[in-house]
Amino acid sequence: MKKRNVIVIGAGAAGLMAAGQAAKAGAKVILLEKMSRPGRKLRITGKGRCNLTNIAPVNDFICHFGPGGKFLRQAFARFFSEDLIDFLNSLGVKTKSERGGRVFPASEKAEEVVDALAAWVIRCGVELRGRTRVDSLVIENGKITGVTTSTIAPGSDWKKGVTLPVDTILIATGGASYPATGSTGDGYRLAEQAGHTIEPIRPALVxxxxxxxxxxxxxxxxxxxxxxxxxxxxxxxxxxxxxxxxxxxxxxxxxxxxxxxxxxxxxxxxxxxxxxxxxxxxxxxxxxxxxxxxxxxxxxxxxxxxxxxxxxxxxxxxxxxxxxxxxxxxxxxxxxxxxxxxxxxxxxxxxxxxxxxxTFDEAIITAGGVSTKEIDPRTMQSRLIQGLYLAGEVLDIDGDTGGYNLQAAFSTGWLAGRSVANSE
Ligand SMILES: Cc1cc2nc3c(=O)[nH]c(=O)nc-3n(C[C@H](O)[C@H](O)[C@H](O)COP(=O)(O)OP(=O)(O)OC[C@H]3O[C@@H](n4cnc5c(N)ncnc54)[C@H](O)[C@@H]3O)c2cc1C
Known part of the structure; x- marks a missing residue:
């Protein structure tokens, strides 16, 4: 059977998880990241200790996202906190829980989590391309047919790159907060180009x-x-x-x-x-x-x-x-x-x-984003454009502090990754 070709945009929590899962499930995956290294934001989470998730039961967990939390139920049903903990343990990252059910790597080093995920995606066969920014989607007759990219060499300016033909794309570009980490809100523009509604974005946990x-x-x-x-x-x-x-x-x-x-x-x-x-x-x-x-x-x-x-x-x-x-x-x-x-x-x-x-420079997350009404919660697929998937903070979901946001990114990334590999 021909391998499905997939491009994942953004090597953050959602993108790394999605890319690895898609590759493991048989897809040929290219992961495009505009920063030189993956997981820049992940590295500074939890004051460098990375509050990965929370051991709260699923109903309580969902309450931490307000009314929009129900969108996450299907993703959590497939991949939840205990699955994330088992998964990270299998990569050699030991975890521990603290006050309020917060889960951290036992080393208390966010770097350990990022390095383990980055090594894992490579082992899964993902081609990770850093310093590569996606500027626009190519859409023909309501279907994804490619992406246009730019690349940057150290010490120089962005140069127009190539158009990559592909029929399945996952936007995992994060929100607009802490833009120095690479999350500058590009995903909103890409989704808008595809006709998606963007709920007004505003700084949250600020x-x-x-x-x-x-x-x-x-x-x-x-x-x-x-x-x-x-x-x-x-x-x-x-x-x-x-x-x-x-x-x-x-x-x-x-x-x-x-x-x-x-x-x-x-x-x-x-x-x-x-x-x-x-x-x-x-x-x-x-x-x-x-x-x-x-x-x-x-x-x-x-x-x-x-x-x-x-x-x-x-x-x-x-x-x-x-x-x-x-x-x-x-x-x-x-x-x-x-x-x-x-x-x-x-x-x-x-x-x-x-x-x-x-401002967004100091907000932990971004509220608002791509309307979840236009995304199938069972697959993370766009209801508007064939071959388009979205996961993570780019979506209109925002949770409290306590490990909720990273779990949402990992769970939606996991589901999107599995879905893209198995899509018709
Ligand atoms: C200081 C801080 C501390 C935090 N601590 C915690 C915590 O302890 N626990 C918790 O649960 N949550 C925490 N969060 C929130 C959590 O980090 C985010 O919700 C989570 O990282 C979102 O994951 P994501 O994959 O959707 O996006 P991101 O992790 O933001 O990743 C998006 C990636 O996409 C890339 N990208 C963007 N645009 C493009 C483009 N056009 N082309 C190519 N690549 C692109 C970016 O460079 C980035 O690497 C914290 C946030 C901050 C800012």
Missing amino acids: PLETFGDVAAQLQGLSLRNVKVRLIIDEHPSASAFGEMLFTHFGLSGPVILSLSGQVVDALKEKRKVVVSIDLKPALDDNALNARLLRDFESHSNQKFKTVLNGLLPQKLIPVCISLVGIDADKPAHQITSVERKRLRLWLKDFQFEVAGHR
Whole structure:
């Protein structure tokens, strides 16, 4: 039987997985990557540790993608977290799971994952061509017939390359975030050329900029076990519990990133967004009052600023003192019930008004993308153009932090790879 010829565009998580699977299933595969090396983004995932996936059960897993998550059900039914772990183990990459079900390579080195995948695709017979960019698809009578490419030599400019004839193409070009890794949104243009609808793209899992200089004063401080609420146009909205970080421009860290999607959408609609931090989420108002009374009584002759040591991280103390307006040197026994109430309210509701969000350069993923309504979830094939497949972040799917996005890229890549090799 004649081998099916396939071109996979993009050697990221989805493209590497797809190319190897397609080749293993009998296709002749060329994997085109515009960067000099494969998996540039994969190498920096999880702060270089690569949070590969999550051991959450499939229904919980899907919830981490919001309403669009159901599109992934078929891909997850074929290749899910335990399959990914087994697969990587078979390549010699040992894994371990951590807090929150997050799975990492045991070496804690993203490089190990990329190198193992790159070596595997070569063993499968994939021809990997770096420094090769796909500029457009060639489509005739609703069918893929080829791609036009450009190539770049080290230290020079892109040169128009050749048109490669092929009848099956997989777009695995990723999103538009962290463009320095090669994911510059090319896949949206290619899919649009094929007539696909692109849901408006926006940065997601992105840090937030806040008004004023309080965040900057706290730069570098990371808070664990806080509850963060969004207040949009004065109405309480989503909330999340966990860890956050102050930066020179505002707020970041897992809880902020996971709430950022709603903030980006609200800001686009010119709504006012306030982030409220509950520094003592385990204590309700009564319990917190009792705790403060106890602290103030047992250290009655100590200064207010000294008593705060037992309540707050060092860096937060001057900020707290200035925002609640209590004299730092006032002895604890002189603090009035009105002042105590001010402190209590601040501890439960430390507010920042959001001024904006960081750009695609700093967004972990891209929300929006190729409409999943136009993709068959059983195969990842385009419903519009014969011979066209799409996988990974180029699709309109975006998940929380925790290993969800890489699993989605690997699962859709796996399914697309198997499907292209077996297509009629
Ligand atoms: C800093 C950071 C940390 C992250 N950490 C995690 C994490 O720990 N866990 C997790 O689950 N997710 C994480 N993510 C998200 C995750 O990396 C992405 O969702 C995932 O890489 C998407 O895979 P992909 O294959 O679709 O796209 P990508 O990995 O972006 O790969 C796309 C590839 O296509 C290539 N390409 C693009 N256009 C062309 C073209 N025209 N021609 C040829 N090649 C092209 C690009 O160069 C790139 O190599 C992180 C993201 C970032 C930015």
